[in-house]
Amino acid sequence: MNGFLQHLLVNFRLNFRYVQAFVFGYFVPVFFLIAFKGLYASEPPLMKEFGQLLTVSTLGGACFGLPVTLVTERERGVWRRYQLAPIATAWFVASLMLARFAIILSSALLLLVVAMGFGMPLPVRPFELLVAYSVSAFAFLSLGLVIAMLASSAGAVQGMGQCLFLPMIILGGVGVKIEQLPQWGRHVAAFLPSHYAVRVMSECIVKKGAGLHSSNSEFDLIALIAIGLSCCLISVKLFRWESEQKSTLATKAWALLALAVWVAVGLLAEYWKFNLVGK
Amino acid sequence: MLEIARLKHNPLQLKMKRMPSKVVVRDLLKNYGAVQAVRGVSFDVAEGEIFGLLGPNGAGKTSTLECVIGLRKPDGGSIEVCGFDALKQPREIKERIGAALQYTALQDKITCLEALRMFASFYRNSVPVDKLLEQFSLAEKAHARYETLSGGQKQRLALALALVNDPEFLLLDEPTAGLDPQSRRELHDVIRRMKEDGRTVLLSTHYIEEAELLCDRIAIVDKGTIIAQGTPRELVARAKAPPRIVFSASKTAEPGALRHLAAVSGMEVSNDHITLSTSKPGDTIIDLVKFLERESIELLDLHIQKPSLEDVFIELTGRKLRD
Numbered sequence: 001m002n003g004f005l006q007h008l009l010v011n012f013r014l015n016f017r018y019v020q021a022f023v024f025g026y027f028v029p030v031f032f033l034i035a036f037k038g039l040y041a042s043e044p045p046l047m048k049e050f051g052q053l054l055t056v057s058t059l060g061g062a063c064f065g066l067p068v069t070l071v072t073e074r075e076r077g078v079w080r081r082y083q084l085a086p087i088a089t090a091w092f093v094a095s096l097m098l099a100r101f102a103i104i105l106s107s108a109l110l111l112l113v114v115a116m117g118f119g120m121p122l123p124v125r126p127f128e129l130l131v132a133y134s135v136s137a138f139a140f141l142s143l144g145l146v147i148a149m150l151a152s153s154a155g156a157v158q159g160m161g162q163c164l165f166l167p168m169i170i171l172g173g174v175g176v177k178i179e180q181l182p183q184w185g186r187h188v189a190a191f192l193p194s195h196y197a198v199r200v201m202s203e204c205i206v207k208k209g210a211g212l213h214s215s216n217s218e219f220d221l222i223a224l225i226a227i228g229l230s231c232c233l234i235s236v237k238l239f240r241w242e243s244e245q246k247s248t249l250a251t252k253a254w255a256l257l258a259l260a261v262w263v264a265v266g267l268l269a270e271y272w273k274f275n276l277v278g279k
Numbered sequence: 280m281l282e283i284a285r286l287k288h289n290p291l292q293l294k295m296k297r298m299p300s301k302v303v304v305r306d307l308l309k310n311y312g313a314v315q316a317v318r319g320v321s322f323d324v325a326e327g328e329i330f331g332l333l334g335p336n337g338a339g340k341t342s343t344l345e346c347v348i349g350l351r352k353p354d355g356g357s358i359e360v361c362g363f364d365a366l367k368q369p370r371e372i373k374e375r376i377g378a379a380l381q382y383t384a385l386q387d388k389i390t391c392l393e394a395l396r397m398f399a400s401f402y403r404n405s406v407p408v409d410k411l412l413e414q415f416s417l418a419e420k421a422h423a424r425y426e427t428l429s430g431g432q433k434q435r436l437a438l439a440l441a442l443v444n445d446p447e448f449l450l451l452d453e454p455t456a457g458l459d460p461q462s463r464r465e466l467h468d469v470i471r472r473m474k475e476d477g478r479t480v481l482l483s484t485h486y487i488e489e490a491e492l493l494c495d496r497i498a499i500v501d502k503g504t505i506i507a508q509g510t511p512r513e514l515v516a517r518a519k520a521p522p523r524i525v526f527s528a529s530k531t532a533e534p535g536a537l538r539h540l541a542a543v544s545g546m547e548v549s550n551d552h553i554t555l556s557t558s559k560p561g562d563t564i565i566d567l568v569k570f571l572e573r574e575s576i577e578l579l580d581l582h583i584q585k586p587s588l589e590d591v592f593i594e595l596t597g598r599k600l601r602d
Contacts, residue, residue: 006400010393017388017424077384081440083350084380085401086373241350 004091011099015069024065025107029057030114037118046120051202053115054108054133055174055194061104062140063161067148070096071157074148075243083241090236097141097232104137125211129204132212132221136197139224142231143193146258149238150247168194191266193227196220219272223265230261298325301361301448301479302347308355309342309503316342318503319356324448324481325496329474332483333490333588334500335598340483341381343500344452347481348378361447374403377441379434381452381483387426391417391436394425395443402444415439415469431462438469449473451482455489467493487588499592506595511588518586519594521545522560525584526567527552529577541566552580 015021036049046053073079082092116122123129143164151157169175171185172194178186189195200220203209210217234254302324309317317339324330332340345351347358349369358365361375385394392408399405412418415435420428428436434454441449454470455463470493473480484490490497491511498508507514521544537555538546542563545556557563560583571578593599 003397003401006397010389010397013393014386014388073386077380077382078386080350080380081383081385084348084373084378085398086370086403087401 003085003087004095007087007092008095008099011095012102015099015103021065021103024060025103026110028060029053029107029111032056033111033114033118044121045118046115047123047206048202050111050115050120050123050205051198051200052174052177053111054201055136055197056169057107057111058104058133058137058140058197059165059168059174059194061100061107062137062144063147063165064144064157065103066096066100066141066144067151067157067161068154070145070148071151072154074240075153077242079241089239093145093232093236093239097138097145100141100144101134101137104141105133108133123205124207124209125204128211129201132197132200132204132217135221135224135228136193136201139193139197139228139231142228142235145235146231146238146255149235149240150255152243168192173198187270190269191263193224193262193265196223200224219269223269226265227262231258234258298327300324300359301326302330302481303359304343304347304356305358306356307343307346307353307358309339309346309351310354311342316503317346317353320500320503320505321356322498322505322508324479326479327474327477328495329470329480329482329493331490331494331497332481332500333485333487333494333497333592334483335485338500339503340485340500341452342503344378344450344481344483348376348450349373350380374444375446376448376450377444377446378450379437379441379452379454381456383437385425385436387424389425390422391425391428391439392421394436395439398440399443404445405443406445408443411439411442414442416465429462431458431465434458434462434466435469438466442473446478448479448481451480453483453485455484455486463489487592491588497588499588499595501592501596507591514588514591515586518590520586520590521556521558522586523584524555524557524560524563524567524581525552526555526581527579528571529579530574532571532574532576536570537567540570554584 015025033046033053036053037046040046040049042048112123144161147157147160147164151160167188171181171188172192173181173189174194178189178195178199181189197220200212200217203214203217204211212218212221234257237254238251300323302322304323305321307317307320308315320339320343322330332343334340342351346353347360347365349365349372353366360372363371363375365372389397391412395408395411399408409418412421415438417432417435417439420432425433425436438451438454441451451470455466458466467489470480470482482493494511496508496510497514498505499514500506507517509517532553534546534548534553537543537553540555540563542557542559543555544558547554555563555567564581564583567581568578589599
């Protein structure tokens with residue numbers, strides 16, 4: 001346990017020693033916030049879009065920040081040294097995720113402060129929002145870990161990250177609201193976890209939102225937890241300590257399992273029509 | 280009986296033989312696709328000794344060591360470390376060993392102190408990190424980031440990290456590769472101190488001098504197999520190469536005349552010195568001095584080269600160690 005805490009502490013500290021962490025962790029999300037303010041002239045300002053903003057900042061940290069750091073360290077041979085420690089892989093994975101969660105949470109708080117500076121009132125259910133945000137971050141960070149385990153280089157992370165990031169931004173209710181998507185786009189959104197994250201967080205932010213106590217929100221939380229848990233377990237199974245560690249047939253099978261959970265969530269959502277606007 | 284009689288002539292070896300083995304490797308196999316990196320390697324490392332794997336790059340030393348510490352899964356054979364099966368009880372082994380890998384790094388922005396504290400926290404037993412910083416002359420660099428350390432300091436930090444858990448057994452893969460001579464000498468002192476502290480050390484190197492200087496016993500590795508094993512003295516005694524007299528003089532001596540000096544069996548002439556192979560170095564030197572005096576040539580430098588591990592390697596493989 002002491003090892004886990006020390007590793008967590010060091011990971012957290014190290015993040016703040018890199019300039020790019022500040023740029024991508026804080027400046028880029030604030031830039032998105034200003035862009036959203038200009039794009040959507042809603043009243044009160046940013047309230048309806050705040051769930052989207054939180055999702056996009058979390059997605060950036062999860063799809064790029066976490067895996068790029070991990071893969072770069074692995075390429076440099078840093079993780080080989082950790083492999084010699086008598087600590088279970090799961091502890092390292094948990095520590096990496098918690099450190100990154102603390103960082104993106106601080107970014108989310110900054111966004112909240114800036115948004116309130118622009119006139120956005122405090123979210124209606126702040127504690128429920130914290131729960132929804134944490135569950136969403138868990139799902140996205142787990143996805144980021146899977147990217148890190150499958151990608152062999154930082155360049156590959158960019159490619160794989162974009163493959164997840166862009167569809168979620170465009171079709172996952174993040175950059176474009178679900179109600180503005182064509183019908184086929186809404187079906188696709190059912191398979192994208194960002195859709196569930198935006199929806200459940202919005203329910204905790206806006207005045208007319210039902211918080212976490214609606215069947216929609218419960219489904220969203222369960223969907224995000226299922227995706228997060230499957231990806232998290234699979235990233236422990238696939239954990240690569242060094243770049244030379246090649247993917248085996250078992251590796252590919254585990255990755256397919258993560259994809260299967262993801263698809264299953266989408267199919268369930270489609271089956272119960274949870275993904276339709278207003279339901 | 281014969282074994283005991285033989286050992287009585289070598290008290291050091293007798294002591295070694297009585298020590299229990301810290302590491303027992305039997306018929307180790309490791310393949311990378313179609314490439315057989317390790318082909319049936321077997322050796323024992325006795326408690327308290329420094330055992331070296333000597334061989335050229337690509338000989339299979341690192342693969343062997345990485346199998347021993349559990350970084351690679353062997354394709355065959357058995358490994359026992361500190362009484363534990365490396366395949367079945369890797370965690371128990373990791374608690375008891377320390378290792379400095381050949382290619383390893385830490386995060387650029389981590390400080391020496393943070394790295395030592397963090398790695399110390401991973402183990403049940405740990406040494407105070409301040410003591411390690413002092414021991415490895417890193418106290419002044421405690422708050423320095425990894426990226427600012429020199430090659431020698433990084434290597435010393437790697438060794439300090441290997442000792443954070445007060446290990447019984449240390450594994451050092453090419454510990455001085457790429458270091459300047461001064462840093463290399465410092466690390467040699469550190470490794471000797473490890474032995475004085477009663478630790479068992481398994482190291483790999485492609486530096487002959489390092490192996491001869493540090494190791495109690497050496498296994499010469501080539502193409503994934505051990506081709507010879509023993510103390511440095513035993514291995515050198517197997518060399519068939521004759522001793523060599525290397526000298527330089529004020530004028531170039533007539534090579535034809537030098538060939539006829541007492542006991543000379545071969546000669547090599549280079550820009551600034553001549554090497555004579557001889558079966559009787561004493562006789563040859565006397566004859567050489569007389570010859571130079573006769574020819575009014577001043578002798579500038581002379582030394583005797585005994586057969587080395589390099590000669591043993593050449594005799595066994597037909598190539599130089601660093602080819």
